[in-house]
Amino acid sequence: MSSDAITIQGLQVQEKPWVDTLHEWVTTVDHKRLGILYIVYALVFLLLGGIEALIIRIQLMHSHNNFVSPQVFNRMFTMHGTTMIFFVVMPVLFGFANYLVPLMIGARDMAFPRLNAFSFWLSAFGGILLYFSFLGGSGLYGAGNAPDVGWWAYAPLGARAFSPGHSSDYWTLALLVSGFGSIGTAINIIATILCLRCPGMKLSRMPLLAWLNLVMAGMVLITITPLSAAQIMLLIDRYLGGHFFDTQAGGSAVLWMHFFWIFGHPEVYILMIPAFAFLSEIIPVFSRKPIFGYPVMVAATVSIGLVSTSVWAHHMFTVGMNSYANSFFAITTMAIGVPTGIKIFNWIGTMWGGRIQFKVPMLFCIGFLFQFLIAGLTGIMQAAVPFDWQLSLSYFVVAHFHYMIVGAILFALFGAFYYWYPKMTGRMLSERLGKWHFWFFLIGFHLTFDVMHVPGLLGMPRRIYTYEPGRGWDTLNLIVSIGAFIQAIAVLVFVWNLISSYFKGAKAGNDPWDAWTLEWSTSSPPPAYNFATVPIVASRRPLWDLKHPEDPDSQYE
């Protein structure tokens, strides 16, 4: 990307041979380049995970289909889930955090640039390890060539008795390695936000994106740790004769579930809170109003972060906990709906009375609000424990969490791409292609995931490679699969837009959206040092103050 001639304050830099450019990118410690590396890396894995999803959907198009064997199907859903969570959504969000946080708080880089590069390359090698299992996972004869234990690898399926060979070791190592990368990035984000804010930027003046990423990074520190611990315990079981999760020798399958979900549920919010962060920046700009209720938005985020660490066992309502434990996790899970509801209302409050511009980033944010509402409500249904005894482990749950991860997080991410791509590349993404992308994806999404709730209510469990005819699931599954292909077309339009706009898009200029946060005060793309002079801020919207000297925000503080 940097082979173009770059102009820095009138100084012409010569075009370099591509090997030098490659070398620069591999050895870079610049937060912007690492951010872009994270994002590009995640997009590659998005395509891989998407192909796996399409294989799953082809197999389930009708009952007793034989497109793939059960062994291959089980590998596909394991790899799809692991890829999408750990190697698509997490890195892409870290990429945006890396790119945006220093720019938005007026810093010149992250606090620990080399730790930043180290963390990225750890995560990158984690993903490569996972996919290497397709080639090198056999180890023993008859063993699978990729992990097939499901993305949460419930004990004792991950024990050697049920998972011989090395395929699930690759899964374990991939998560362990990328987990260390995540912890490094989290430490970096926290240190950057706490130590490198520009003069005048008190915590109470920080853009919400920085606040939300601070909370997210804190949650990463708390929750990746038990996951890493569990992975190490699993390796001890598998190679050193431990019996933590080895039920054949008195180990506990339930212990693994607790370890996994005390990571796994906060993880949902680790992915969701940065998506909230995008909305909290994009909606105000396109509504032409400041965020409604900034202090409450911060408080709601912090309380989501805290409460989310006490809801994990709602993944385990069918496991046979006693009625008191079930009731406890029901109330904590329902309670998290309150701060989440506040957020939805405050975003609507931001739009209320505004002058809403329906540019592509805003379209995706409105899609987010609609889908996130539904996903939240189906979440409340599953918090009603007895209702969950029917819904859990069925396709209803699959529809629910895809509503969260695709309908909410991915929509917010697409919005973020359209919003910040001009800053990252200096060129606008095509609005026309963007609208095609939005509408195709919206239609495909609703075809797939609205309909997917129904087979769950009709008794279809998740993770089955085939199903019996005559249960009323055939037509529904066919519609779900058709929707998946429409989404795939939309993603291809998006990728094409990313590539073609990079070469042919309209020049963006510093501030194409007439926005208010510091990243829009520097050039697009920003120079390596971000700001020629360190900015000084007096309110939450420094660029508003510049543009409206007659009515600056700072006079209301």
Next chain:
Amino acid sequence: MFALSSVLLPPRALAEHTHAPLTSIFSPESTPAKSILDLSTFVLVITGIIFVVVVTLLGYSILKFRATSVNADREPAQVYGSNQIELAWTIIPVLIVVVLFLATARVIHAIQDAPEPAGAVEVTAIGHQYWWEFRYPKLGIVTANELHIPVSDPSNPTPTFLRLLSADTDHSFWIPELAGKTDLVPNHPNRMWIDPHRTGIFLGQCAQYCGTQHAKMLLRVSVDSPQDFAAWVRGQQQAAVQDSSAMAGRQIFEHTACINCHTVSPTPADGRFGPDLTHLMSRTTIAAGAAENTPENLRLWIQNPDAIKPGSLMPAMKLSDADLDAVAIYMETLR
């Protein structure tokens, strides 16, 4: 949400008329499933109201506050928040949560903490990769994959209490019309109960991913009238039929690996790894519901299980045609 439930109503109506086996959670036939549906309906109504209110607010703000050519060049009034409004939309959700929680806790307690009455039928269900073992400790019966239980008359309840165990990985017992699901977890015995209010066949399947053939670990519950159930119990308590015409097959069965995994009591075959075959012919399906119990399927299953259920733990026996015929004939005598 409401549109969703109206989509699901036709199968329910169908069930009332024809008693076709269905797996919808909206046609409950047992007390736990009924009280779950009552709670679910309540939750659906509350969430439906929230949905309508919020979507109205969202839709109104999208339609009403669009930028137009008239106002696009001016910035709107800059409003930073409102403590009263934000307090209101904090307190109302809190109240909703309290109501939902109380309704939920009541049903959790009613289902999960129900005492076991004296006349209850006790069954131990053991999940295996990829089949179900059912043992009736009080009745001395062992069978597989097809659970027989008596219908429970509300005036004289005879519920069935299931003790859930696993021999290997996690499984989950789910018959949507009779109850919510409960997992079978190794080293973690669980309990659940059902009291079906009508006779008939109820279907379900393993709901917790348990390995390669998770998909074909089907469940079939036959709810019998008290007389039929008593007759079935008497039949299952008999020793295996000793039919001299099938002696050749029996010898092959007892001299190959079959008996390492299968029991035919009271013969020397006493393996416990696979389903008990003492009364194989009393079951309508084989391979945990993956195929109907017909002579052709039985032959195919013995010779090449992967043809019916790829990845099943039953090995291909590779018998000669004559031996295969003999074993199949022996199996068909195990009524």
